[in-house]
Amino acid sequence: MSESNNSGKDVSVEPEVRSGLTDSGVDQSTMPQHSWLSRLYTGTGGFEVVGRRKFYYALTGAIVLIALLSMLVRGFTFGIDFEGGSRIQFPSDGNVDTSQVETVYNNAVGFDPVSVQTVGSGSGATVQIRSETLDDNQVNSLQSALFDAFQPKDKDGNPSASAVSFADVSETWGGQITKKALIALIVFLVIVSVYIAIRFERDMATAAIVALFFDIVVTAGVYSLVGFEVTPATVIGLLTILGFSLYDTVVVFDKVEENTRGVLHLTRRTYAEQANLAVNQTLMRSINTTVISVLPVIALMVVAVWMLGVGTLKDLALVQLVGITVGAYSSIFFATPLLVSMKERWGPVSVHTRKVLARRATLAEKGAPVAVAAGAVEAPKTRKAVKSAPQPGVRPTGKRNKKGH
Structure with missing residues (x-):
């Protein structure tokens, strides 16, 4: 669809960015909206994650800093298998x-x-x-x-x-367990990196591995901060949570790959916006997976502590409870924003993002309304009024115009 500007030239304007009004002339921003819970469940919430990545980077950095300071100042409470x-x-x-x-x-x-x-x-x-x-x-x-x-x-x-x-x-037994665990961790990270690089791409592999290191550091920091006793069962449990965190990250990345396929050939959405859409579409799945995983772990803790008093089960349950929670956070609020930041710093995604923003700025200067999706960097504003963009969760009115459209 095209419109004429003051110079008489046709300006191509895509339907979804032309107006914030319905065909019957009703402002969509005034329509009744679904609740945030309903939008969360359907994946149409438009929750800002990638667009607010600086905030989540600061939050992630603060969490890592607290974890590192605790490990350096308080240290760990090692079990008898490590201290003898x-x-x-x-x-x-x-x-x-x-x-x-x-x-x-x-x-x-x-x-x-x-x-x-x-x-x-x-x-x-x-x-x-x-x-x-x-x-x-x-x-x-x-x-x-x-x-x-x-x-x-x-x-x-x-x-x-x-x-x-x-x-x-003897403390040597605990040292041997730790050494073997570190070797297993290195082999695991190498295999995972190669798989993700082949299945998806190099940047996704890098973001996933950085998120895994975040999970390890924070989980260890929680153990140091709270004073949980570190046993061989803790080390084994730490390796098990990496698989969960990686699974959640790969699910989100799979949706990101699906949403961004062919995005560089269009100028309607940026890579960041499509990645943010993927986060919204998988957010409820991540929450469900985390809750379903945490419930049996809590049950295991109840059985281990209050009923059987088995220390090994308690240690496994503690590290899994902490790791699952941290892994869910990193896959949504850290791994995907980090991937977008890496993409937008160089390469074709960076060029494409600048092209989309330049197009929006041109449309705004000509008075054409521009709908900006969640996760976008807004184009420069002009003095001309810009009509309201459709809001997330707007409920269709079902009204038709005189032409029946």
């Missing part, structure tokens, strides 16, 4: 108070234990003590003191000092 020491445990009837155990321990060896916790409940409860490495005299003294105080029973149900068991744990 002695592990003492004995069965109880579930009524043993940990403070009493600490008192008996201190009186027997002359210093406090590293930690005391009760695992399990009822007749299957076990008291576990984590301690510095003890010599033979300290072991004998502590074994006698714990037996006299709590009368633990052996497998036959008879009180016996042998029910108090001791085990020395």
